[in-house]
Structure formats: C-alpha cells, structure tokens
Amino acid sequence: MLTISGIRTQAGGFQLGPLELAVPAGRVLVVLGPSGAGKSMLLDTIAGFRTPQQGTVHLNGRDITNLPAEQRRIAVVFQDAALFPHLSVRDNVGFAPRLRRRHPAPLVQDLLDKFGIAHLADRAPRSLSGGERQRVALARALAAQPAAMLLDEPLSALDQPVREELRDVLRDTLRELRVPTIHVTHDRDEALRLGDDLAILAAGTLRQTGPAAHLTQHPADAVTARLLGWIELGPSRRDTQGLHVGDLSISPLDQDSPHGTVFYRPEEILINAHDPSTPAGLHVRAQILEIVPSRPLARLLLRTNPPITALMLHRDLHHLPPPCGTDVEVTLPQHAIRVQTKSSVN
Incomplete structure (x- = not known):
C-alpha cells in the first residue's frame, strides 16, 4: 500500500x-x-x-x-x-x-x-x-x-x-x-x-x-x-414541468434534482432510434447542421438552443437521411444527463 x-x-x-x-x-x-x-x-x-x-x-x-x-x-x-x-x-x-x-x-x-x-x-x-x-x-x-x-x-x-x-x-x-x-x-x-x-x-x-x-x-x-467527457449544455431553470435549458425541456427528471448546470454524454444521444424502454431525459426534433468525420466516432452538430453535439459510430451514419439540414429525432436518455449545482460548477 x-x-x-x-x-x-x-x-x-x-x-x-x-x-x-x-x-x-x-x-x-x-x-x-x-x-x-x-x-x-x-x-x-x-x-x-x-x-x-x-x-x-x-x-x-x-x-x-x-x-x-x-x-x-x-x-x-x-x-x-x-x-x-x-x-x-x-x-x-x-x-x-x-x-x-x-x-x-x-x-x-x-x-x-x-x-x-x-x-x-x-x-x-x-x-x-x-x-x-x-x-x-x-x-x-x-x-x-x-x-x-x-x-x-x-x-x-x-x-x-x-x-x-x-x-x-x-x-x-x-x-x-x-x-x-x-x-x-x-x-x-x-x-x-x-x-x-x-x-x-x-x-x-x-x-x-x-x-x-x-x-x-x-x-x-x-x-x-x-x-471525463461530459459536455456542458447550459444553466437550467425550473418550473412545474421540470428543468429547462434554453428552449430544451429536460424531463422527466426526479423532482429533487438540483438546479444548476446541465451536462450530458454526447455518445449516448440517439438519432432516429428512440427506445421506449429507456427513459428519455430529452426528446426533440432538430436539424443536422454538420457531420464531422472524426475517428473513431463521427461528430454531429445539431441545430438546437442551446446547440447539441452527438457522437455516432460511422456505420450508423448510413441510417441518417441525407443531406445535412434534414430534421431528425434526437433523444438523450435520462441516465446520460447530470445536473451540477452552482457550488460544484467551478
């Protein structure tokens, strides 16, 4: 030891x-x-x-x-x-x-x-x-x-x-x-x-x-x-419907979830592949602005407010509708979202 x-x-x-x-x-x-x-x-x-x-x-x-x-x-x-x-x-x-x-x-x-x-x-x-x-x-x-x-x-x-x-x-x-x-x-x-x-x-x-x-x-x-690879989405605000970041609704989160800055894991984002058995923390339609062919995971830039970045396997890119600018269903599972309180953000 x-x-x-x-x-x-x-x-x-x-x-x-x-x-x-x-x-x-x-x-x-x-x-x-x-x-x-x-x-x-x-x-x-x-x-x-x-x-x-x-x-x-x-x-x-x-x-x-x-x-x-x-x-x-x-x-x-x-x-x-x-x-x-x-x-x-x-x-x-x-x-x-x-x-x-x-x-x-x-x-x-x-x-x-x-x-x-x-x-x-x-x-x-x-x-x-x-x-x-x-x-x-x-x-x-x-x-x-x-x-x-x-x-x-x-x-x-x-x-x-x-x-x-x-x-x-x-x-x-x-x-x-x-x-x-x-x-x-x-x-x-x-x-x-x-x-x-x-x-x-x-x-x-x-x-x-x-x-x-x-x-x-x-x-x-x-x-x-x-x-450790989490991406900052932005500061949240709360109302009776749950948490919101910009125009995005983060729900259904636990009502005891802290108010603070929302982070997400980009590789967990699902594009046109929502699984009903997995609780969604965010579900929205968005345009694909750009596909960056980085390796080993491609990077998708999505038109949302605030903007979202998704990481995908290159083999899954073939399932996306061309060209860029097409609307897709974007789902972020609940387990891939974390809210950091103000005291822990610095």
Whole structure:
C-alpha cells in the first residue's frame, strides 16, 4: 500500500493539497488533470525529489517522508525517458540489478522480450525512436523491482499509433507487477485505459477519487465532468414541468434534482432510434447542421438552443437521411444527463 496523508507542497504561489490518496498493491491509480494541475509536483513529492510542507508518505506501512529518493524503492518513469546515453539498451535495463550486485541477465532478457526491444539490446539510446526509448525506460524501471511505480506522462510525447500500442503493453505489465502504481496524465482515454481508480486533480486540489467506472458515470462536480467527457449544455431553470435549458425541456427528471448546470454524454444521444424502454431525459426534433468525420466516432452538430453535439459510430451514419439540414429525432436518455449545482460548477 502506498499512502499519502495530508500532503501539502508549495512552489512559488502554487499550492498542492492538502490531499489524501491510498493505492493498494496491484492497483493503478491514474491522476487525471489539465496542465498546471500539480500532477508532476505530486509525483516529485512522493518520489522524494521535493520536500512537502506538511503530511506524510507511507509505503507498505513504512514512513518514507524524510528518506532520500534513492532509498525509497520507488521507480519513476518520465516523459523524456532519461536514459543513460553512454550505456547500451541492455546495460540501461540492467543498471539497477548490477547496482545491487545481482546477476541481471535472466531478468534483463525477460524484460527486453516483454517490451519487444530484444533486437535493440546493443544499440545506444541516441539511435532509438521515441517509442523505443520509452520501452527501454519502462523496462529499466521494472528491472529495479520497485516497491511502487510512478509514471509521469511517459506516453504523451509519442505518436498516436505508438502511444496506443505501448499503452496496452504498459497496462498488461502493470497488472503483472502487483505493486502500487500512480500514473499521471491529461489524456482521458489513457486514464480510462490504464486506471483501476481515478483521482481528478485541478489547480492543486483533489476534486474526486474512486473507481474509474464510478467517476465516469457519477462526476461529483463540473471540473470532473468536463475532464471525463461530459459536455456542458447550459444553466437550467425550473418550473412545474421540470428543468429547462434554453428552449430544451429536460424531463422527466426526479423532482429533487438540483438546479444548476446541465451536462450530458454526447455518445449516448440517439438519432432516429428512440427506445421506449429507456427513459428519455430529452426528446426533440432538430436539424443536422454538420457531420464531422472524426475517428473513431463521427461528430454531429445539431441545430438546437442551446446547440447539441452527438457522437455516432460511422456505420450508423448510413441510417441518417441525407443531406445535412434534414430534421431528425434526437433523444438523450435520462441516465446520460447530470445536473451540477452552482457550488460544484467551478
């Protein structure tokens, strides 16, 4: 177990925390937040590169708050790989075992094979691509047989196909490793692909933590909702018929539903496909203004007040009546709508 209790860290006018986190062995906690949220500062504090103003860090029941970084048994992988330029790939991966006077050959070979870099074993880091360097960095971190892993956006600088491939390799490897892992990113897809649990961090404040599936469906505030793919429809007003946003009626919602800002999930919108068995939170006729052929989901811009954006599978576009400008039935299921109160919108 990796436990962060009451940690507060400051740099200039920016303050991180105080915050509480707990990561059990074998779980991957992904800290998701925008640039400048304090994600790297958090990892630096846990790793021992930065001293907190208050709070403690415990690893497997041991207080490591005041230990130097090299004594914490925490492996850190950075965005830029930070390989030893004078060592070959094989020697980079085997550096930590040799430092502990262990025979590294079997472990190193296994990691070279696992990350698909055995054919690069005698190459120098300068001759590698970005994806290859990150594979070496991850293998080197695992060769240290750490008690915990910290990953500071190690995939963010890679091209998308390489990033997606390495994301899958990393996910499988972390599941096998069975140590507490914290991975920080600003990429929602990466967070949901890698994380067992999520922690939403914004402006140095922890907004919400919990299992990834729960946070995705039940964001606690507007910051969390936006980061997890919910789209803001607008501020609501209430009357005897329910909630309204602009010209749109949001009903039938629970009468106890809060008054505030309405958010929705664009991929849940149904076009000409209303299912009577699914309670509708919104049902309206609208024109399709534009179809944006983004991948993997196409984006439909709808003429409503306020405007609505829907995401659809490309194969379902063939069922839409051409051309753009045609009226369609737009249904938003009740479960795909959230109302965030004013206190949680900022």
